[in-house]
Amino acid sequence: MSLGCWRASANLEVSAGITIQSPTQFYQPLTGLGVWVDAGRFGRCWRPSHIASNWRPYCVGQWEWTDCGWYWQSTEPWAWACYHYGTWVDEPAYGGWIWVPATEWAPAWVTWRESDDYIGWAPCAPTGISVAPSWFVFIGTSHFCDPIRRSALIVNNTRIIERTRVISDFRRDTRTIDGVSRRVVVNQGPRLDLIQHATRRTLRPLPVREVAQRTPVPKTLTPTGTERQRAFEQPTRERPANERPPVVAPRPQPPKELRLVRPPAEPRPPVSEPRNPTQNERTPAEPTRPPVERPVVPQTSPNRSVLPPTGREEGRVIPPAPTRRQTPDRVVPAKPPVQPQPAPPPPPTRTEKKREPER
Numbered sequence: 001m002s003l004g005c006w007r008a009s010a011n012l013e014v015s016a017g018i019t020i021q022s023p024t025q026f027y028q029p030l031t032g033l034g035v036w037v038d039a040g041r042f043g044r045c046w047r048p049s050h051i052a053s054n055w056r057p058y059c060v061g062q063w064e065w066t067d068c069g070w071y072w073q074s075t076e077p078w079a080w081a082c083y084h085y086g087t088w089v090d091e092p093a094y095g096g097w098i099w100v101p102a103t104e105w106a107p108a109w110v111t112w113r114e115s116d117d118y119i120g121w122a123p124c125a126p127t128g129i130s131v132a133p134s135w136f137v138f139i140g141t142s143h144f145c146d147p148i149r150r151s152a153l154i155v156n157n158t159r160i161i162e163r164t165r166v167i168s169d170f171r172r173d174t175r176t177i178d179g180v181s182r183r184v185v186v187n188q189g190p191r192l193d194l195i196q197h198a199t200r201r202t203l204r205p206l207p208v209r210e211v212a213q214r215t216p217v218p219k220t221l222t223p224t225g226t227e228r229q230r231a232f233e234q235p236t237r238e239r240p241a242n243e244r245p246p247v248v249a250p251r252p253q254p255p256k257e258l259r260l261v262r263p264p265a266e267p268r269p270p271v272s273e274p275r276n277p278t279q280n281e282r283t284p285a286e287p288t289r290p291p292v293e294r295p296v297v298p299q300t301s302p303n304r305s306v307l308p309p310t311g312r313e314e315g316r317v318i319p320p321a322p323t324r325r326q327t328p329d330r331v332v333p334a335k336p337p338v339q340p341q342p343a344p345p346p347p348p349t350r351t352e353k354k355r356e357p358e359r
Helices: 023-031 158-163 190-201 207-210 223-231
Strands: 034-038 046-047 063-067 071-073 088-092 094-100 110-114 120-125 137-140 165-166 169-177 181-187 325-326 329-331
Touching: 023 034, 023 046, 063 207, 071 181, 071 207, 094 190
Parallel strands: none
Antiparallel strands: 034 046, 046 094, 063 071, 088 094, 110 120, 110 165, 120 137, 169 181, 325 329
């Protein structure tokens, strides 16, 4: 069964008064219980974690007969969402069963098969997908109302499938809930007289709101007391035009003797902000220091002794001390100027006396 015609928002949210307007509201509550995957044409889907290899939906719980048909009640932590909203599909590429979220609420999104001996059901498929026969699980008609476990179900039995017929009885119907008529989704399922005859029990329809509130809902989605009351309260009565609104008494004020009067705040002195001087403003000049006169020390060569000045050297100018020439790469000391040296005096000549021959 495909649920393309059931995508409209529900007119009544019976599960504890919550309202699901977008599939994104399931992301945060179900993140810690499973993994969200991108399943191609199905969009973003969810797969539960910490489950057995042969796990499948609608296999741990119990069927309850309500005024909106058969309601699936389960203790699994994701039952409030995955069994009353959306559809399921078996995809081996993603590890088995994945849940496709939707915003329509129902007592149970399953397709039924029935016979005199067996009752079977399978999760509804997304739009464009048909329910495979291997998706159905069966149980004896006499045990249909008992608590159900995976070990008590019959899976993919061809003989039972051939002996049962398909029941697809989803419809919208008007139900009176808390004295208000509303449109809800009804999943009628197998015949009530068949179940009562097989179980030898008389089943009375329970209010769907009462049964739905047994399923725990995360606190992030549970409305407050005021919001929950507004979700199920009676329509407000229109006030006649000639009716006066109720008079609200003014709130009593404490006596003046007990009132606290704050003293006026003292004015604060203005804070002068520093400002930068402009170009026209001049700063006072700093006092200048007189230049320091340093004595001139004559430079001498290390290879030459200092001789007393003579008359010839009185007019000679003493060259300045050698300086260092600055270059971008390194500092090269300047060579001292070459000074002419006076010629050394000629050596004194020695006169030899002629030796006289001895007599």
